[in-house]
Amino acid sequence: MKAIPVTAVPSVEFDGALIRKLSQSGPRYTSYPTADRFSEGYGYRDYLMAVAGLRTRGAPRPLSLYLHIPFCESVCYYCACNKVITKNRDKAAVYLDYLKREIEMQGRLFAGMNQVEQLHLGGGTPTYLSDAQMGELMAHVRRWFDFAPDDSGEYSIEVDPRTVSVERVHSLRRQGFNRISLGVQDFDPEVQKAVNRVQPEAGTRAIIDAARAASFRSVSIDLIYGLPKQGVESMERTLAKVIETDPDRIAIYNYAHLPHIFKPQRRISEADMPTPDARLDMLALCIRRLAGAGYNYIGMDHFAKPDDDLAVAQRQGRLHRNFQGYSTHAEADLVACGVSAIGSVAATYSQNVKTLDAYYALIDKNELPVARGTRLSMDDALRRTIIQMLMCGFELSVEAIEQAYPVAFADYFAPELERLRTLEQDGLVSVTPGWLTVTPKGRLMVRNICMVFDRYLGAGADMPRYSKTI
Ligand code: SF4
Secondary structure (H helix, E strand, O other): OOOEEOOOOOOOEEOHHHHHHHOOEOOOOOOOOOHHHOEOOOOHHHHHHHHHHHOOOOOOOOEEEEEEEOEEOOOOOOOOOOOEEOOOOHHHHHHHHHHHHHHHHHHHHOOOOOEEEEEEEEEOOHHHOOHHHHHHHHHHHHHHOEEOOOOOOEEEEEEOHHHOOHHHHHHHHHOOOOEEEEEEEOOOHHHHHHOOOOOOHHHHHHHHHHHHHOOOOEEEEEEEEOOOOOOHHHHHHHHHHHHHHOOOEEEEEEOOOOOOOOHHHHHOOHHHOOOHHHHHHHHHHHHHHHHHOOOEEEEOOEEEOOOOHHHHHHHOOOOEEEOOEEEOOOOOEEEEEOOOOEEEEOOEEEEEOOOHHHHHHHHHOOOOOEEEEEEOOHHHHHHHHHHHHHHHHOEEEHHHHHHHOOOOHHHHOHHHHHHHHHHHHOOOEEEOOOEEEEOOOOHHHHHHHHHHOOOOOOOOOOOOOOOEOO
């Protein structure tokens, strides 16, 4: 396939031949070190020490909060999330009680430094909670944390349009959410059937319209390419409909088919899967259509309108990457509550236990349910900074690194610079003594470049637990 330069927004260029040559399995770098490197030797007490350390850091910084609601009513076959499939609503009521207790424990721990300017509810399906339960949860979280006003804070929720009514969308806005992210995946009914997520188009459109009418500051739509029964033509139709709804942000995730790891994916018929060439054609189409519609390429799977906060933050060098994807709140420590949730406080990461029983048992012991985590070494922090800069801004200033860390870049990273030469010859990156710059055609494969700086990966090894970089 020939290279397709994208002229409307010259920030990313699709080169099918290069992608075919270089696509490999690799992390998505929502953290560094990646979550599979967290250690069970890190626990509750280490987390307490990390929070205590914040008190010696001077003026408290605002926080980002993540709340995880793990329940879904039915399983989407492509799903790779940590979730609990149940129609028994009583389970959510029990969970909510424990989640509130964890929020209270965290609130007490952060007393005096509990200003929040970003909240995200994810899952599972956050709107599995009833309207009343959601109101109760939001009132509770506001009791223990001090929220920035609506016009400066960013309060978002993932919504499965199948689970909400128009009135519920208005209620979510009244409950304090100002950003909404809607799971669409694909408008095509055949694709929807093949992944067990039947979501009539009219209902989804009604929810998008309701979000606008309720004055959500930003409406984001999630799509997936590479699903069973998808093809370029069906993707073209879906994209046209999505663009018509005029979302502020669009995420187009690459479906990672890893049935040996994720059980629900075993229910997808291999015969329905698009070929690698069809997947690439769909990706090329997505880039071309979204650029043509005026969206900026933010990075990885994200596109945003030029006046959206993400695009503005990227232009101003303030973009950050965390477990929810891209974010504009680079400075915030992330406090995460709920089963399997991952937080990031100072130079640590910590993840909660993954089963409901373990979660309830630890909270009953009055312990925060931390299962594992890691304290970053200087080398980890340095590499995390480099990976963040590359993922978010597509360039790296050697001087900025040398000012922030006690290293001579060319010496410290001599083996990495050697390995980058091959990627430079392939045209993914340009390397000068002062700068590493990801080229427009390297941007889609920025993970390949970041992987060079990942100390935990074996050089050149293919890693079946990760998704393909494209
Ligand atoms: S994709 Fe989302 S809604 Fe579907 S099963 Fe997974 S977590 Fe639940």
